[in-house]
Amino acid sequence: MKPFHQLLSKVLKEFLAKVLLRKERSVSTEENTGRFIFSSSHFNSLGAKHAAFMPRNGETSVFCISSISNDEIWDIGVNHVGKNMEPSLKARADIICGRVQEIGLDVIPETSSHPLHANITRWPMERDEKLALAIDLAKASTFHKKII
Amino acid sequence: MTALALSGYQYHLLQRPNTGASKCSDELDKKVQDVIIHLREPITGHVKENLHNELNSIFSECSKVNWDKYGASPISEAALIEAHGFLTALPSWVPNPEVIPEPSGEIGLEWDYGKDRVFVVTIKGDNSIAYAGLLGAGNRTRGIESYSEAIPSVIIESVKRISS
Numbered sequence: 001m002k003p004f005h006q007l008l009s010k011v012l013k014e015f016l017a018k019v020l021l022r023k024e025r026s027v028s029t030e031e032n033t034g035r036f037i038f039s040s041s042h043f044n045s046l047g048a049k050h051a052a053f054m055p056r057n058g059e060t061s062v063f064c065i066s067s068i069s070n071d072e073i074w075d076i077g078v079n080h081v082g083k084n085m086e087p088s089l090k091a092r093a094d095i096i097c098g099r100v101q102e103i104g105l106d107v108i109p110e111t112s113s114h115p116l117h118a119n120i121t122r123w124p125m126e127r128d129e130k131l132a133l134a135i136d137l138a139k140a141s142t143f144h145k146k147i148i
Numbered sequence: 149m150t151a152l153a154l155s156g157y158q159y160h161l162l163q164r165p166n167t168g169a170s171k172c173s174d175e176l177d178k179k180v181q182d183v184i185i186h187l188r189e190p191i192t193g194h195v196k197e198n199l200h201n202e203l204n205s206i207f208s209e210c211s212k213v214n215w216d217k218y219g220a221s222p223i224s225e226a227a228l229i230e231a232h233g234f235l236t237a238l239p240s241w242v243p244n245p246e247v248i249p250e251p252s253g254e255i256g257l258e259w260d261y262g263k264d265r266v267f268v269v270t271i272k273g274d275n276s277i278a279y280a281g282l283l284g285a286g287n288r289t290r291g292i293e294s295y296s297e298a299i300p301s302v303i304i305e306s307v308k309r310i311s312s
Contacts, residue, residue: 038217041206041249044260050268051248051256056219082217127278128290131268135280139263 027107027118029098033062035141036077037091047143048093050134053120060120060137062107065094068116074146080114093141103136199235202247203228203255210249221253226273230295231255234271237299243311245269265310269303271295283309 027033035052037043042052053060061081065073077089097107100120109118120137123130168174209215210223231247234257248256254270267281267289280290283306293300 036217039210039215039249041209041247042216044246046260046262049246049248049256049258051250054251056251061218087215087217126292127270127272128280128292131270131278132280132288132290135266135268135282139266139282 025109026101027064027097027109029096029101030066031064031097031107032066032094033097033100033107033118033120034065034073034077035060035062035093035095036081036089037093038082038087038089040090043091043093043143043145048091048138048141050131050138052093053134053137053141054130055120055123055134058121058123059110060123062095062118062120063114064109064116064118076114076116077146089146091146092144093138094144095137095141099140100137103133103140105133105137196235196238196240196244199244199247200232203231203235206247206249206255215249216251218251220249220251223249223255224253224273227253227255227271228273230273230275231257231271233297234269234277234295234299237297239304242304242307245307259307259310261310267306267310277303279303279306281306281310 035048037048037052039051042049063073063076063081065076068076073092074089077092078084082089100107104122105120106122107118108121111117123133168177207223207228210220212222214220215222243259245257245259248258248268250256250270252270252272254272256268256270258266258268260266264282264286265284267279267283269277269279271277275295276292277295277300278290278292279302280288282288289302289306291302293302
């Protein structure tokens with residue numbers, strides 16, 4: 001039987017190899033991301049509210065929209081996220097990935113459901129910290145109301 | 149149309165007996181009484197009543213899972229009850245907040261005065277309030293305070309700071 005330190009070394013090496021290979025590449029800094037808004041209480045004439053960006057299970061779902069047209073962007077919101085059901089899509093808040101990173105979060109692709117889907121991640125655990133960051137995101141975003 | 153201009157609290161001048169005998173006189177007297185009733189109504193009471201109604205309306209709209217299409221939790225009854233208490237305890241001079249449903253099931257109350265002046269509290273229903281805000285000139289605040297009956301002074305002070 002191998003000495004314990006050799007076994008431990010082997011396990012650590014295998015673990016590190018897995019971690020290094022599983023690199024989470026952030027979305028490009030210049031990429032514009034859109035957060036679709038379905039609640040009329042999550043925006044007003046001044047723009048999106050912090051609640052529009054608050055995470056669910058540590059993530060905030062967004063879409064990378066730099067490479068598609070305005071119609072295609074709204075189509076994702078209506079049909080993919082909203083599934084064309086009530087509550088209907090009301091608006092959208094866009095924020096550049098680099099700005100998200102400046103705020104202290106990150107944008108990681110998560111393409112299992114859609115090739116342009118990503119998540120804003122690295123949210124803290126504490127309520128007040130999350131609130132503060134969500135306020136920053138809302139204030140940094142560009143608001144677009146959906147024209148019916 | 150008949151108009152009556154009043155300055156200050158001169159409605160007491162209106163409290164004279166109706167000496168007319170015609171139908172028009174009765175109608176005019178009724179309108180004067182309506183004015184007196186309106187002037188006597190407490191402004192803050194009505195405004196707060198509207199806020200409580202808005203809170204109830206949002207609770208109804210956000211009472212199901214996934215109300216925001218991102219898996220939001222329903223607003224909890226505990227949060228609703230505590231938020232009602234909070235609104236009642238707000239001093240009358242404090243501007244009305246916007247009521248915002250939180251995806252976590254909490255209730256948010258927001259005072260927003262622009263890009264760098266915004267203050268939010270969230271109420272969970274567990275006797276704790278989380279708050280965060282931008283207070284202007286690069287100043288920021290955030291924290292968690294316990295809450296039972298009296299609104300923590302840091303919250304009142306923060307609202308006062310951004311609204312002045």
